[in-house]
Each structure stands twice: as C-alpha cells, then as structure tokens.
Amino acid sequence: MEETFWSLLPPFIMILLVLLTRRVLLSLGAGIVVGALMVESYDILGTLERIWFSFQNLFYAEGAWDIWSVQLIIFLLLLGILIAFLTATGGAQAFGQWAVNRVRTRKGSQYTTGLLGVAIFIDDYFNSLTIGQVSRPITDRQNVSRAKLAYLIDSTSAPVTVLTPISSWGAYIIGIIATIISTHELTELSALTTFVQMIPYNFYAIAAVMLVFLAIFFKLEIGPMKKHEQRAEASGTLIDPENPDVPGDLKGGVKENGHGRVYHLLLPLLVLLVTTITMMVITGIQGSEDGVTLVSTFANTDVNLSLVLGGTLAVILSMILYAVQPGEKTNFFSVTWEGIKAMLPAVYILILAWMIVAIIEAIGTDDYLVGIVEEASLNAAYLPVMIFLIAGVTAFATGTSWGTFGLMLPIAGSMAVELDPTLLVPALSAVLAGSVFGDHCSPISDTSVLSSTGAGSNHIDHIVTQIPYALIAATSTILGYLAFALTSSVIIGLVVTIAILIGIVLLLKNK
Template sequence: MEGTFWSLLPPLVMILLVLLTRRVLLSLGTGIIIGALMVENYDLLATLERIWMSFQGSFYAEGAWDIWSIQLVVFLLLLGILIAFLTATGGAKAFGGWAVNRVKSRKGAQYTTGLLGVAIFIDDYFNSLTIGQVSRPITDRQNVSRAKLAYLIDSTSAPVTVLTPISSWGAYIIGIISTVIATHELSDYSALGAFIQMIPYNFYAIAAIALVFLAIYFKLDIGAMKKHEERAETTGDLIDPANPDVPGDIKGEVAENQNGRVYHLLLPLLALLITTMTVMVITGVQASEDGVTLVSIFANTDVNLALVTGGTLAVLLSVLLYAVQPGDKSNIFVVTWQGIKAMLPAIYILILAWMIVSIIGAIGTDQYLVGLVEEANLSPAYLPLMIFLVAGVTAFATGTSWGTFALMLPIAGEMAVELDPTMVIPALSAVLAGSVFGDHCSPISDTSVLSSTGAGSNHIDHIVTQIPYALIAAVTALLGYITLAITTSAVLSLIVTLGALLGLVLILKR
C-alpha cells in the first residue's frame, strides 16, 4: 500500500472526520492509527511501536534530541504565560481602550491586522503569534470574530514570507533552488535572481494577500465566516459558544488589574520583537561560513532559538511589571499555570500533527502524489498548472509547505529542464504557490495551528472559515496559470489573476 493510491486513506479519513465531528484530536488520532496499521501490515504490536516512535521521533531520534521541536513547544508555553500576564496586568485591556480611540471601526481594526501581517515578513511563526497578541485587543474591541482574525493572520503570514527573499522561508527556498541550479547546470540563473524572477509567477500568494484587503473593503463574509461575523457583531460573542475551547484563551481565570497601563502590554511585546530579531541576526551571522549577506543570515538563522530567547525575556519583564504593580493581584504561580493550561490544546494538536506527518511520510503519500506529475504526459506550457495542483494536494495531505518545497522543487526543476527550459522559473514558482494553498486548507498545518493560537480561535473554526477564501484565490491562480500556458506572459497572467479575483469578489458580494 505504500506509495499507492491507498496511501491517501489516512489523511482523507482524518480530514473527513475533522469536518464531520469538528474534534481535531480525535480525528488526528484516528488518522495516526489507520496509517500506522497500514505501514505495519496490521500487526498490532508493530503498530503500537510505530505510533510510539512517531511521537518519540518528534523530540528524540537517531540518538539526538530534536532541539527545533522542543524549542517550539517551549516557546508556545512561554507565549501562554506571556498572554496570562498581559491579561493580569491589565495591559491588554488598557491597550484595547487606547486603540479604540484611534482605530474607530471594524474595518480599521482588520486593516491594521492585515498591514501588520504584510509588514512582519521575517518568519511565519513569528508573524502568526506576534500579530495575534498585538491585534487581538483591537479587533476584540470592534467585535471582530476570532475566526476572522485568524484568517487575516494566516492569509498574510505564509504568503508574504514565501514572496520575500529576506525571510526564513525565502532563505530556505533559495537554498533548495541553488541545488536545482547546480544539478542541472543552469548557468543563466543565480539562486537569488531565480527567486526574485519567481515572485510574479506566484499567483496564489499574491491573490491571497490581495483577497485579505478586498474582503475587508467589501465586507466579504462568506460561508461559515458570515455566521461568525454576524454573531460577533450582534451579540459580542467572538468565539462560537458551541466550540468554546480555544488555545491561548484565559477564559476569565485571571483577574485583570485595574491599574493596567498600555506599557504593560507594549514593553513585553517590544522585548519579544527586538530580542527575537536580534538573536535571529546573531545566529545567522555566526552560521554564515561563506560570507555574510542578508540572504545568508536568514538562511542560517535559528528561528526557534530566537523565539525562545525573546519569549523568555518578554515573560520575565511581564512578571516583573506585574510584581511591582499596585492593586489586587493573583498569585504569580497561579497566573503562570493558567497561561500554560491555556496553551496545552495548541501543543496537543501540534504534536499529533507532527505524528501524522511522520506516518504519512512512512506510507508514501507524498511520493504517490509526486509520481502523478512525473507520469503525466502533458504539454510543457501546462506544467506550472499541473505542478500547482499536485503541490496543493501534497501540502494539504501532509500539512507542510516546507516538506512540499523540498520534495517538489527538484522534481519541478528536472521536468522543466527536460520538457522546456524556459518553464523553469514558472514551474518552480508553481510549487511555492500550490504549497501555500494546500497549507492554508490543511487542518494539520503547523502555520494554521499557530495562527489559530495567535488569534485565540478554535482551530477547526479557523480552517473551515478560511477554506472558501483559499479556494477563491486558488481558482484565480488557476486562471492565471491557464493564461500563462496560452500566452507565456507573466504580466498578462498576473493581470488575469487579479482581475478574476476582483470579479469573483464583486459577484460573491452581490
């Protein structure tokens, strides 16, 4: 069953259960069990061992600790503690009161979030978690649903980082592209130059960002999002009462100090921002062996170490501000525990997502999907279109953009060289576009999990409400790739993509 059509069964069962039951932990667990049974030919003892190894392998494998995973979990715990103290000091409430006098409309609150999402492009994790903390007090005051906030965060974080060479994503992609160029001796390209040329062909990422601002301007609330927004506007319930469990939500367990000031929120968040960026630069410089450039810094930086360092300093500062604050206060250890407890659902989802990604990798789901591209007998002009679709399905099923990049960029480059070397840049860009699209729709995407966490939204509510917008952007991207196949013009194809996007928005709004 490995590497065959049946390898699609575990992710399909998991996704179907998510949509039917809305119980993400149950659905992920079921997918893991089915996948492990298939990998081990239904041997129960071997299946149990496979499940355990998929868990252990998330943190310890081949005789070494997986520092990356451990640091991400530690940062999420630190973030939960930070949220609790920002609430306990009254800083979040004070910032919301300050912002409501300056951001005076629901559209203004959403524009602020969208613009921050575009401006903070260094890393998708950092984007998702930081913007949520800054924007949540503003959008909460304007009765913007948490599902809408999660959409605004998620649909700017990955698209902007995949379009920016000076980001953790850009550096990672450039590193893979350099291997493709060297393998096929493409002397006409440099890795950075190729990445920059790929930007206008990334129709989905561009459309997704544009759709965020069009949706705000036209108040385009469709599907499940309309219910969330109408409920938030009319009742003030920002979270669906039927799905009250959300990561990062303190649920009134922490009393807000009435002496809170705006600086109680801003100083810890500035400490997080400045420290994280500083450590990213330092670790990137230290690891750049072949000369220091902006691209080399982001290619070699240790993002999770930077997040943990910044999170630790931000938490210590918030605890200090709380300790010296006058007025009635809860016990510091109680506040800390409430912050940890609020973040546990996100950590459970993330760990199970890592486990099912491991199982899916063992059963060969990604290899089967990529094999479809290799076996397809198609015109070179339609190669980017085909790659976009397969990359989207692969990222959706596996929950990882980066894994799809690593798998499909070399294959897309090889196929383009063999079929038509002029299609190298569009084919590589189509991998990026499809990967982000699949990532936006996947309930096991770590970026989507962290966007839910940053926004304080129920994770499945976020996925269900975001999918229609992702599909709109994907349809317009498909039209762009069809236009590219017919005309070979990147400019005209991009115009068709954005024109079709505006047209669809206007039709749906009516």
C-alpha cells in the same frame, strides 16, 4: 499499500472526521492509527510501536534530542504565560481601550491586522503569534470574530513570507534553487536572481494577500465565516459557543489589575520583537560558514531558539511589571499555570499534527502524489498549472508547505529543464503557490495551528472558515496559469488572476 492510491487513506479519514465531528484531536488520532496500521501491515504490536516512535522521534531520535520541536513547544508555553501576565497587569485591557479611541471601526481593526501581516515578513511562526497578540485587543473591541482574525493572520503570514527573499522561507527556498541550478549546470542563473524572478509568477500568494484587503473593503463574509461575523457583530460573541475550546484563551482564572497601562502590554511585546529579530540575525551570522550575506543570515538563522530567548525575556519583564504594580494581585503561580493551560490545546494539536505527518511520510503519500507529476504526459505550457494542483494536494494531505517545497521543487526543475527550460521559473513558482494553497486548507498545517493560537480561535473553525477564501484565490490562480499557458506572458497571467479575483469578489458581494 505504500506509495499507492491507498496511501491517501489516512489523511482522507482524518480530514473527513474533522469535517464531520469538528473534534480535531480525535480526528488526528484516528488518522495516526489508520496510517500506522497500514505501514505495519495491520500488525497490532508493530502499530503500537510505530505510533510510539512517531511521538518519541519528535523529541529524541538517533541518540540525540530534537531541540527544534522542543523549543517551539517551550515558546508556545512561554507565550501562554506572557498572555496571562499581560492580562493580569491590565495592560491588554488598557491597550484595547487606547486602541478603541484610535481605531474606531471594524474595518479599521482588520486593516491594521492585515498591514501588520504584510510588514512582519521575516518568519511565518513569528508573524502568526506576534500579530495575534497585538491585534487581538483591537479586533475584540470592534467585535471581529476570532475566526476572521485567524484568517487575516494566516493569509498574510505564509503568502507574504514566501514572496520575500529576506525571510526564513526565502532563504530556505533559495538554498533549494541553488541545488537545482548546480545539478542541471545552469551556470547563467543565480539562486537569488531566480527567486526574485519567481515572485510575479506566484499568483496564489499575490491573490491571497489581495483577497484579505478585498474581503475587508467589501465586507465579504462567505460560507461559515458569515455566521461567525454576524454573531460577533450582533452580540459581541467572538467564539462559537458550541466550540468554546480555543488555544491561548484564559478561562477566567486571572484577575486584571485596575492600574494597568498601555506600556504594560507594549514593553514586553517590544522586548519579544527586538530580542527575537536580534537573535535571528546573530544565529544567522554564526551559522554562515561560507561568508556572511543577508540571504545567508536568514538561511542559517535559528528561529525557534530566537523565539525562546525573546519569549523568556518578555515573560520576565511582564512578571517584573506585575510585581511592582500597586493593588491586589493574583498569585504568581496561579497566573503562570493559567497561561500554560491556555496553550495546552495548541501543543496537543501540534504534536499530533507532527505525528501524522511522520506517518504519512512513512506510508509514502507524498511520493505517490509526486509520482503522478513525474509520469504525466502533458503539453509543456501547462506544466505550471499541473504542478500547482499537485503541490496543493500534497501540502493539503501532508500538512507541510516546507516539505512540499523540498519534494516538488527539484522535480519541477527537472521537468522544466527537460520539457522547456524557459518554464523553469514559472514551474518553480507554481510549486510555492500550490504548497501555500494546500497549507492554507490543511487542518494539520503547523502554520494554521499557530494562526489559530495567535488569534485565540478554535482551530477547526479557522480551517473551515478559511477554505472558501483559499479556494477563491486558487481558482483565480488556476485561470491565471491557464492564461499564461496560452500566451506565455506573466503579465497577462497575473492580470487575469487579479481580474478573476476581483470579479469573483464582486459577484459574491452582489449576491
């Protein structure tokens, strides 16, 4: 059943259960078990071993610790502790009150979040978690639902980062492009120049970012998002009472100090921001063996190590600020434990998402989907739209845009060179567009998990409410790529994408 149509069964079961039960841990667990049974030909002992090793290999494989995954989990726990101390100092409350006096409308609070998402483009993880901490007090005060906040964060993290060469994503993609250029001996091209040329062809990323601001301006609340926003605006209930378990939310075990000031929140977050960016530059320079450039720095940066160091210093500072405050204080251990407990749901989801990605890789779901592209006989002009759709399905089923980049970019490059070399740039860009689209809709996407965490939103509520917006951007993208196929003009394709996007928004708003 490996690398066949049946390899789609585990992600299908998992996604179906998510939609039917809204219990993400149960759904992920079911997908893992079904996938492991299929990989091991329904041998029970082999299945149990496969499940165990899919967990163990996240942290320890081939005689070495996987520091990357350990560091990300450590950072999530540090972030939970930081949130707890920012609450305990009264800094979050003081900042919320300060922001209310300056950001006076619901739209203003959402525009602030969207603009921060565009401005912080160096890494999607950093974007999702940092913007959540800054924006949440502002949007909470304006009764913006946490599901809406998660959408704003998620749709201005990956789409912005994938358009930027000076980012961890850009550096990774440029590295793959360099390999494609070398393999096909395309000596007239450079990897960085090719990436820059790809930007206007990434119709989905452009549409997704535009849709964020159109949705704010027109107050476009569609599908399940409408219920969340109406409830939040009417009663101030920001989270669905039927799904109260959200990552990053404290359960009332931390008492806010009445002497809190705005700097109690801003100083630790500033330390987190400055330390993380500084360490990303330092580790990137240290990892650049063949000469230091801006691109090589971001290509070789250690994002998770940088996040851990930034998080550690921010937590230490927040503890010091809490310790020197006057007034009655909650026990330090209790505040720390409340912060850790708040992040455990995100950690559980992330670990199970990583496990099912490993199972899906073993069963060959991604290889099966990629094989469809390789075997397709199609008019060369329609290559970008075909690649967009397959990349979208692959990222949706596997939960990873980066993994889809690694699989699909070389194949898209080979097909373009063979069919029509002038389609190389649009074909590669369609991979990026489709991967981000699929990632936006996938409940096992780590970027979506972290966006839920940063926003303090129930994860499934975030996915279900975001999908309609992602489909609007994807529909516009498909029609844009079809226009490009008919005209060979990126300008016409992009204009059609934007025009269709605006048209759909106006149509939905009028209805």
